[in-house]
Amino acid sequence: MSEGLRLQQVSTLRQAVPLPDYLFERHMPDVDHRTAGEVLSHPAFATVRRSYVVGTLANYEITRFPGNIQAAAYRTAAIGVLVCLWSASDPADRATWPTVAHFKQLVSAFSLAGTRQIDDFIGRLVRTGDIVLDRVATDGRVRLLRPTDKLLAWDRQTLKSYYDVLQALYPEPGYGPAVACDLTFQRAHRKGALAVFPAIGKFLHRNVDLLPFHQMYQGGHILMVLTDLALADPGKPIRERDLIHLRDRFGVSRSHIRNILQAAETAGLLVRTEQARQGFVPTPRGLTAVDIFIANTLAAHDLTYRLAFHEMGRDVCAPLR
Numbered sequence: 001m002s003e004g005l006r007l008q009q010v011s012t013l014r015q016a017v018p019l020p021d022y023l024f025e026r027h028m029p030d031v032d033h034r035t036a037g038e039v040l041s042h043p044a045f046a047t048v049r050r051s052y053v054v055g056t057l058a059n060y061e062i063t064r065f066p067g068n069i070q071a072a073a074y075r076t077a078a079i080g081v082l083v084c085l086w087s088a089s090d091p092a093d094r095a096t097w098p099t100v101a102h103f104k105q106l107v108s109a110f111s112l113a114g115t116r117q118i119d120d121f122i123g124r125l126v127r128t129g130d131i132v133l134d135r136v137a138t139d140g141r142v143r144l145l146r147p148t149d150k151l152l153a154w155d156r157q158t159l160k161s162y163y164d165v166l167q168a169l170y171p172e173p174g175y176g177p178a179v180a181c182d183l184t185f186q187r188a189h190r191k192g193a194l195a196v197f198p199a200i201g202k203f204l205h206r207n208v209d210l211l212p213f214h215q216m217y218q219g220g221h222i223l224m225v226l227t228d229l230a231l232a233d234p235g236k237p238i239r240e241r242d243l244i245h246l247r248d249r250f251g252v253s254r255s256h257i258r259n260i261l262q263a264a265e266t267a268g269l270l271v272r273t274e275q276a277r278q279g280f281v282p283t284p285r286g287l288t289a290v291d292i293f294i295a296n297t298l299a300a301h302d303l304t305y306r307l308a309f310h311e312m313g314r315d316v317c318a319p320l321r
Contacts, residue, residue: 022206023292026303027199033303036203036295039169045295046231048168052294053228055161057221059154062251066151067124070251071221073204073214074113075121080193081106082131083147083155087190097136098145106194110201112215125151156181159189162301169298175305185308192307196300203296209269209289213260218250220293222260223269227282227290237279 024037039045058064060071066079085098085106100122107118122145125131130151136142147155163178177185205211213219225246229238243257261280264270269286273279282290309315 019288019292023295027196027203027300028303031303031306033306034170034299036292036299039298039302040291040295042169044169045291048165049291049294050228050232051168052162052165052298053224055164056158057224059158059161060218060221061249064154066130066154067121067128069121069124070217072113072217073220074107074110074117077110077112077200078103078107078118078121079151079155080190081197082145083152084190084194084197086145086147087187088194089144097142100133100143100145103145106197109197110204112204130154152186155190156183156186159186159301162298163305166298166302166305170302177308178305184312188311189304189308192311193304195307196304199303200300203300207289207292207296209267209285210293212263212267216260216263217256218246218252219260219263221250222246222252222257223264223286224290224294226261226270226280227287230280230282231287234281237273237281239279 019037019040023040024035026033026035060076062068062070065071065075067075069075081103082098085096085103088096089098090096103122104115104118107113108115122131126133130148132146132148134144134146136144159178160181163175167175167179178189204214210220210223213223222243226238226243229242230236240254240258240261244254246252246257247254261270264286265272265280268283269289270280271283273281
């Protein structure tokens, strides 16, 4: 199958489900940034979505994800909150300190995990050397969460993977400092990103089809991989055995993968093929749910890029349109 025909089939499948109007709203109304609807409507989106799946998901493999543990939406959110709090902290302003209580308050706003899960994850990251609990000299009861160089390096590489995709979509003026893993940019980016957390929580919960899978270990990622495989060869159903390589990569069992597939079928995101009852293909609804998540994530990174430049007192240099 030619690349042109494949992309045409992908476009037709996605357009079978109308895009909701809210995708063309800004995550922050007072900041001019590219919306999820603009990203999703970009003529090259079908091409770069594979780069997104391959490039970004590599950072969530169990051997690379902080704590060497299965990735889940609440764990990813927790790491983002931690780095953002640390970046925005001011030793002279106690209200900005990255205390455990402040950290839990922000993570809880995502409504993705309970307090005990967060406590367990903090303990895991301490044991693996990803974070340190610092004692405050003036108040021995207070502990501050500090990301180590190991965690910050992972965060920079993860940011780069998202900005690599945006760079392919919008090469001018581009996303140079993010792609270059610049340390000054990382600090400014994470400091500015604190303001975006409510918007991130909102778009996660608005995408109701995908939300249950974010709460399963690697659930959303496994659906993205399946969808990517299906779109690479639209005439070929994806069988459970085609996803076996994800067991070691994501640190999940075969039964866990099977449960995700069954849940997605029940939710109408996948359908079994008539010619191969053990094979799955994504429905237009399923593909749209995955694409909306990708587009929202890229739009949020375009927004935080601009907030980082504002934090650094610089201009991104070019109009969006």
